[in-house]
Amino acid sequence: MNGRVGFDNDRYLKEQKAAILERVERFNNKLYLEFGGKLLYDYHASRVLPGYDPNAKIRLLAELRDKADVLLCIYAGDIERKKIRADFGITYDSDALKLIDDMRAWGIHVLGVVITRFDSQPAACVFKNKLERRNIKVYTHRYTQGYPTDVEQIVSDVGYGANELIETRSPLVIVTGPGPGSGKLATCLSQLFHDHRRGIQSGYAKFETFPIWDLPLKHPVNIAYEAATADIRDFNLIDPFHLEAYQKVAVNYNRDVEVFPVLKRILEKITGGESFYQSPTDMGVNRAGRAIVDDALTREAAKQEVIRRYFRYRCEYAMGFADHETVQRVELFMKDFKLSSECRRVVGPARKAAEKAQRDQRGDDGIYCGAAVELRDGTIITGSNSPLLHAASSVVIHAIKHLAGIPAKIRLLPPSITQAVHNLKTEILKEKSVSLDLEETLIALSISATANSAAQLAIEQLNALESCEVHLTHIPTPGDEAGLRRLGVNLTSDPNFSSKNLFIT
Numbered sequence: 001m002n003g004r005v006g007f008d009n010d011r012y013l014k015e016q017k018a019a020i021l022e023r024v025e026r027f028n029n030k031l032y033l034e035f036g037g038k039l040l041y042d043y044h045a046s047r048v049l050p051g052y053d054p055n056a057k058i059r060l061l062a063e064l065r066d067k068a069d070v071l072l073c074i075y076a077g078d079i080e081r082k083k084i085r086a087d088f089g090i091t092y093d094s095d096a097l098k099l100i101d102d103m104r105a106w107g108i109h110v111l112g113v114v115i116t117r118f119d120s121q122p123a124a125c126v127f128k129n130k131l132e133r134r135n136i137k138v139y140t141h142r143y144t145q146g147y148p149t150d151v152e153q154i155v156s157d158v159g160y161g162a163n164e165l166i167e168t169r170s171p172l173v174i175v176t177g178p179g180p181g182s183g184k185l186a187t188c189l190s191q192l193f194h195d196h197r198r199g200i201q202s203g204y205a206k207f208e209t210f211p212i213w214d215l216p217l218k219h220p221v222n223i224a225y226e227a228a229t230a231d232i233r234d235f236n237l238i239d240p241f242h243l244e245a246y247q248k249v250a251v252n253y254n255r256d257v258e259v260f261p262v263l264k265r266i267l268e269k270i271t272g273g274e275s276f277y278q279s280p281t282d283m284g285v286n287r288a289g290r291a292i293v294d295d296a297l298t299r300e301a302a303k304q305e306v307i308r309r310y311f312r313y314r315c316e317y318a319m320g321f322a323d324h325e326t327v328q329r330v331e332l333f334m335k336d337f338k339l340s341s342e343c344r345r346v347v348g349p350a351r352k353a354a355e356k357a358q359r360d361q362r363g364d365d366g367i368y369c370g371a372a373v374e375l376r377d378g379t380i381i382t383g384s385n386s387p388l389l390h391a392a393s394s395v396v397i398h399a400i401k402h403l404a405g406i407p408a409k410i411r412l413l414p415p416s417i418t419q420a421v422h423n424l425k426t427e428i429l430k431e432k433s434v435s436l437d438l439e440e441t442l443i444a445l446s447i448s449a450t451a452n453s454a455a456q457l458a459i460e461q462l463n464a465l466e467s468c469e470v471h472l473t474h475i476p477t478p479g480d481e482a483g484l485r486r487l488g489v490n491l492t493s494d495p496n497f498s499s500k501n502l503f504i505t
Helices: 009-026 043-048 056-067 076-080 092-105 122-132 184-197 220-228 240-246 254-271 295-319 324-336 347-360 391-404 415-428 438-448 453-459 478-487
Strands: 031-035 068-075 112-116 138-141 172-176 203-207 236-238 251-253 370-374 380-384 469-472 490-493
Touching (some): 009 031, 031 184, 056 068, 076 092, 076 112, 076 122, 112 122, 112 184, 122 138, 138 184, 184 203, 236 240, 251 254, 295 490, 347 469, 391 438, 391 453, 438 453, 438 478, 478 490
Parallel strands (some): 031 172, 031 203, 068 112, 469 490
Antiparallel strands (some): 370 469
């Protein structure tokens, strides 16, 4: 978006902090706040709301840390099946450990970790032991008996009462966790049950960025959220409870609306009185919509995110991770906005680079891959694979040479280094492929920089690639994907494999 801003991050933080503190006061200075979405590195939000700080939530939490305790929830089933967080390529239990480290770096103390729906699963027990042996308090909550229909059993000693009370000190308790379904809501309600048994009139609220309740239902920002959650079948709708109670239109999503009648009954059973909340939208404290300062810009950014999700799900389908219905859902969003794959500016140039590489090697039946990156000034740089480099490596080298003003003829990787890597891969590691993926290329480039001033100048430009748009005509290999992730680019690829081999390293 060439540096343009559609979202006022400072306004957002100011209004969001005020809304949370107001809700804390509403519940006699004891509030359990369910923090949904990503606490750190929320790149989806920063892509659809240009100007949004990916770490806005952790900044907000840092401002509230003197008034807040933090509980981290993780579902035992996610640990057991080694569920992967796609944007980091790490498992949810590893993400929980990273989250604790990141919060410590921000000066935020995690009071404890809650393993939810715990049933002594072996991997969950190992995770529990690992935390406790590092002096981190761990609580285990089993599946709530009677949930979701038997409110009498849920709000009883065999329901929420079966969970251990977590002692908290602060007026605000942030309950967060990696990914959806981590048990944040059940943890909040369990704590409410124990508090009200002890005469503490605590309350519950929810903080999620998307969908943005005060934007139209079909606003591209809200549709981008639907595209991002197409694999778990989330969809947005007008909150019928809010419309009935206040005659006002508000947007929410299906799971919150579906669970609200039961949740309201549970809250009323716990508190012994009429619920403060008349709709699921009432429960939220999100103020993101008030910080949008350029609606046209955010609409366009959100449409681009829909295209990114389209490419991602098509690749996941090719790899067996997604089903056809998920792909079809995002295809419908594309049609609704009259979008095509080449509405993403880097797609066409990447495909042309692959075609050119194929033409230049007539008679060779190998697979040729193209890549393109759009720099911050709008310039598009392309690259393609070769016997020496993967396409991702080629485009990154071309881009940083362009940014550093280095002529195309100057080599950044001298033959002595590439030959040494070649010998290592073929003669010692016994690998068949000698072409360098991006991770290998960056290491070779750093070695070259010790004696090559041009390579050093180029390396200094790597940070300028952060948040740039990149497209590959083939699914990246693990080394390419890891390298591009570390550079912080927004990556898409066509659902083609870069090799005829089934096993790709």
